[in-house]
Amino acid sequence: MDTTKNILSFSEAVHRLIVTMLTLCQGIHSMPVPTDIPMCTASDTAQYSLTFTGKWTQAAFPKQYPVYRPPAQWSNLIGVTHSSDFHMWQRNDFASNGVREFAEKGEAWTLMKEVETAGERIQSVYGILSAPAVVGGTGQMSTEFEVFARHSYLSFIVRLVPSPDWFVGVDSVDLCVGDHWKDTVSLELFPYDAGTDSGFTFSSPNFETIPQDRITQITSSFPSHPANSFFYPRLKHLPPIAKVTLTKIKKTNQIISLPVEPTQSNQLPTGNEIEDKLINTPLDCEVSVWSPWGLCKGKCGDSGVQHRTRYILMHPANNGAACPLLEEDRKCFPDNCL
Structure with a gap:
């Protein structure tokens, strides 16, 4: 009103x-x-x-x-x-x-x-x-x-x-x-x-x-x-x-x-009031930067594993590029072993 x-x-x-x-x-x-x-x-x-x-x-x-x-x-x-x-x-x-x-x-x-x-x-x-x-x-x-x-x-x-x-x-x-x-x-x-x-x-x-x-x-x-x-x-x-x-x-x-x-x-038109064909704009996935590598987990003297992550900033739409991997591991060697 x-x-x-x-x-x-x-x-x-x-x-x-x-x-x-x-x-x-x-x-x-x-x-x-x-x-x-x-x-x-x-x-x-x-x-x-x-x-x-x-x-x-x-x-x-x-x-x-x-x-x-x-x-x-x-x-x-x-x-x-x-x-x-x-x-x-x-x-x-x-x-x-x-x-x-x-x-x-x-x-x-x-x-x-x-x-x-x-x-x-x-x-x-x-x-x-x-x-x-x-x-x-x-x-x-x-x-x-x-x-x-x-x-x-x-x-x-x-x-x-x-x-x-x-x-x-x-x-x-x-x-x-x-x-x-x-x-x-x-x-x-x-x-x-x-x-x-x-x-x-x-x-x-x-x-x-x-x-x-x-x-x-x-x-x-x-x-x-x-x-x-x-x-x-x-x-x-x-x-x-x-x-x-x-x-x-x-x-x-x-x-x-x-x-x-x-x-x-x-307000919202119906039928053929908007004659143009529907446009679908592809939106690619957007992700954050990687987090720092985590602590190296493993036994002293043996190789361990480090872990890092990132998160989704923008989900894909209309057949845009899919999101990449959000987690990643790599081999490492533990520090400060006694």
Whole structure:
């Protein structure tokens, strides 16, 4: 019940912010747009539906997959339609305070204030869109939004829950080509690190990154640390963890559609809603280093036996390499014999 109230309050706040921004847009002249970027010359506005599909499964991402407290899931989606001179976030750039708070905690108020300020200052933002959270690593959320020639770009961000500061999203996808709008755009999404928290695993405690790093894409080999939840050295590339589909729809008089209260339809899809084949990522067994050799046990003057052990750090999954031997013996000669 509390979650539903929070989402409804969140949607109401977004709606108020949208109304404020649209009012401001009517009274302020637009700033010049960089001339080195192809201009959209479409005469009409366009309405799009956005469908976000989570593909964060235990089969595709078996290492440390969150199954409880909390289980794998997705935050609300926060997006903007804007011109080419605005970026909500950028790879290899520093995250703003708003992106930081959203990536770490799922709090969107500072991020929305940054968007509002950009709209007032350089008239680069047209509207804000949102979609409800997905309860589970797989599932879908959707919303609708409007674009026009001056603001033909879309950016959005969705937080991975749980995670230190990881998210997926798109930066400045242009929905216009020359004088017409694209009918459909489909993009596979991969995880990003906001560069503000130094945790390696989904459930890492808060550990602020000082100084702040730039936003980087997480890969199967980066960060190159065995503790990293996405570290799969046998893989050349990580499988996509999510997908977004943008579809042009018949124009209506409605400027923007806020999502309705989340229902079961936002959660685990059934049938063929997720059309991609099931991905099974092999996870090799990981073991600790050997313990020191134990005492040499045996009679004085005769050879004895020493023993050492190691333990399993990560059990194999999806036909990954089996665990090696966990115990080992060797011959020795007892010391300190009388």
